[in-house]
Amino acid sequence: MAATTKFELKLGMATREAFGKALVALGKENRDVVVCDADLSKSTFTSLFHNEFPDRFFSCGIAEANMVAIGAGLAYAGKIPFVASFSSFVMNKGFEQLRCAVAYPGVNLKAVGTHSGISIGEDGPSQMSIEETALACSLPGFIVLSPADEVSTMALIRAAGHHVGPVFARTGRMKAPIIYSADQKFEMGKAIQLIDGSDVTIMATGLLVAESIRAQETLAAEGISARVIDFHTIKPLDRDIIRKAAAETGAIVVAEEHLVDGGLGVRIAQVVAETHPCVMEFVGLTGYAESATPEQLLDKYGMLARDVAAAARKVLARKPK
C-alpha cells in the first residue's frame, strides 16, 4: 500500500536564518530584548538584529565564555538577552558560565547555537556541535529546543523570548525542508505527531524529522505503519506522547544529528523505561566526523531516511510478537 503524504518537504530557510528573523521580530515587540554575538553575526544571522537595533547589539569578539556571562549580567538586570555563536563555541566554551551564571541562579538568558551537527560539512569536527544536547540537558532548569524547519524555529524562538527562564536552542547551517504550514501552533515541551501509525514510532528532531517522514513513506510501501513525532523540544520531554507511543506501537526509533550518548534517544529511553518499557533503536552519531560535503557526511554517518528505515525494521524484528 503506497502512502501519499501531505508533506512536500520543499526546501526552506536554514533554521539559523529563521532564528535571525525571529530575533528581529522579538526586538520590535520588546525593547528589553538584547543580543550578544562573538564574531559570527553574519553566520548566526544576529547581524539582522544588529542592523535593526544597533544599540541593543553587543559585539563581544571571539570570547564566548565572557559573552555568556555578560548575557547573564544583562538578564540579572532585567534584560532579555539572546547570546549566539556556533553551537560548539557557545556551548563548549560557555558551559561553565551557562552552569554557574545562568542555570544555577535560573536567570532569564537565551543561548542559541547555530551550525549544529555534522551537516555543516567541510569545516570539520572542530566546528561541529554534536555534544550540545547532552550538555544543555544536563543543566537544571534549562528548556532545550531543536526545531526542524523555519516555521517551528520562528515560533519557538518567539516562545523562548516570552518564557521567563533559561533556554538553549540548536539550529542548523543547511537549508531545511519545510515541515509545517504557517498556521501550525507550537508549545515548548509539547511534541508534535506528524503522521499516525501503529507498528512503530519514529521520534526525531532537527534535520532528522524530514528524513523520518521520508523513511515512513518507504516503510509504508513495505506495509509497515510508522508513527512520526517531531521532538522540537528535547527538554522538558513530552512524557505523555512517549508513553502513548510506547503503549500503542510497542517499538520506538529515535533519530537525531547528535551523539547517541546523552542525546534525545537516551532521554526518551528513560521515559520509556519509567512509563511503558518497549524495544528501541537509536539513529545518531557515535564519534567525531570529518570534512566533506554535508550530503556525503549525512550518508557516511548514517543520517538519512534509509538509515531511519533500517532502524525501524531492526526494532520491529525485536518486537515481541
Next chain:
Amino acid sequence: MQQQQKSLDELTVMAKRVRRAIIEMIGAAGSGHPGGSLSAVEVLLTLYFRTMRHDPANPKWKDRDRFILSKGHASPVLYAVMAEAGYCPADKLNTFRKLGSMYQGHPDVRFFPALEASTGSLGEGVSLALGMALAARLDGSPARSYAMLGDGEIQEGQVWEGAMFAGYHKIDNVVAIVDSNRIQLDGFVKDIMEIEPIVDKWRSFGWHVIDVDGHNLAALDAAFQEAAATNGKPTAIIARTIKGKGVSFMENNPKFHGTAPTPDEVKRALQELQ
C-alpha cells in the same frame, strides 16, 4: 635528516608557490579561508626553513621543535608549507576539504599524524604549546614550541591565561606569533573589539615582545633568532601583516576571510602570483 635551511632568496620564490597552492586548494574545495592563509606565508616559511629544528623524514623525532597553528582555519598555508618541506604530497593538496583527505578543513591529527595538534576552536594553541614546552623542560630536551594565533583570536580569555602562566613560569622555550592582519571574521578588528595596544599587553604579562613586518623574511628570521636567544622569558612576535597578501582583490578585504575565490577569481589570482 634534519630539515636543511633555505636561503631567503629561495624562500621568496617558494612564497609565491605557496600562495598559488593556497589559492588552488581553496578554489578547488569551494570553501575555506584564503585571507588568513595568505597573511601567514612568510612566518611559516621562516619557521619551517630557517628557524625550527625538525625532520620531515622523522616527524615524531623526540627533540624536534613544534609548530601549532592555533588559528586552525588557516590550514591551507600549513599544508602547503609542509608539502614544500616534504611532509606530505603536494599533488594531493587539491583534495583539501574533500571526503577522506588528509587535508581536512582544520588541522586534524587523526588524518595527518605529522601535525602537532588538532585545532580549529580558537584560543587553545598557546596553552598547547606551553604544555609541550613544559614536557621538553622536564625531559631536558632542547625542543621549542611555536604557536601562531590570529589577532581576532587573542580576544579569547584563554590566550591571556596562557600568557600569564608563561610569564610567571618564565617559559623561555615558547614563542607566540600573532598574525596581526587587522581583520577577523565579521570585519575589521577595530569594529568588532579592538585589541591594541598588543605589544603592551604581551609585555605586561612578562613576555619579551618583538614587533616585526610579517612579510619581511629577513626581519622574521632575525626576530626568531632573537627569540631563541632570549632567556628567562617567553617571546611574542607581533607579525604585522596584510590579510589576503599577494592577491590585489583579497588584500585587506574582510570578504576573503572565509570566502573561496570563484573559478574566475582563481585565474586572476594565479596570474598575479606568477
